Amino acid sequence: MTPDGFLYEKQAILEYILHHKTETAKKMKAYEKQKQAQKSSSQLESKSEERERVERFKTKENSIVSKPINPFTSGQNPGGEKSRTNAAESSSSAPVASSSQSLPCFWVPSLTPQSKPTLLKKPSKTVLCPMSGRPIKMNELITVRFTALDPSLDRVALLTRQDRYVCAVTRDVLGNSVPCTVLRPSGAVVTQECVEKLIKKDMLDPLSGDKLSDRDLIPLQRGGTGFAASGVDLRAKEARPVMMV
Secondary structure: OOOOOOOOOHHHHHHHHHHHHHHHHHHHHHHHHHHHHHHHHHHHHHHHHHHHHHHHHHHHHHHHOOOOOOOOOOOOOHHHHHHHHHHHHHHHHHHHHHHHHHOOOOOOHHHOOOOOOOOOOOOOOOOEOOOOOOEOOHHHOOOOEOEEOOOOOOHHHHHOOOOOEEOOOOOOEOOOOOOEEEEOOOOEEEEHHHHHHHHHHHOEOOOOOOEOOHHHEEEOOOOOOOOOOOOOOOOOOOOOOOOOO
16 A cells, blocks of 8 residues: 555556656666767757858958959950850859758658757656555555454455455444544554544554554545545536637
């Protein structure tokens, strides 16, 4: 049983904790691999940006150097005008080509605008209780000991009876409709009425004799009383039409 009072079969809850730890280890490996890939890609991007800056600097430096002017040629050179026209056309067509290369391709999955790698979040190593959602630890689980109504019956014969277990102190029959409390030192199950009338007077475990505190009195969570969502904290929500302006 968890410290919040949720009762589980021992093997089932231990397998759940072990499975969660195994899955967390796998997710952590994938997360570390993703971090290494992001680190290497960022290094490659920084190197490529540095290379581009160097190339742009070289291009600007080379454009500063002017060619010598031939004094024997006239200022109006048809060939020069043609070369300037070709240079202008090539310079104007360059941005068009570069922009066409950067456009998304909607029929190729890898070039679509929404095609981005799914980033993994760092997995949490905390194991949560399936019922309460609060963290649980293996060393905090409490072994619960029910007192059988008839100790002479075996487990199979006990399952066929409607009344199976009783309070460890008052011998009252336990059921889903009876509020129960687990004593942490001994793990015994007693009724809430027994706790209020007998145990809280001396605050001693009647089976082990250990001193009790309020933390050692754990209410056992109940369920399955025949009513829908019995023992579950429900919240009602009311939806009304809203005028949109």
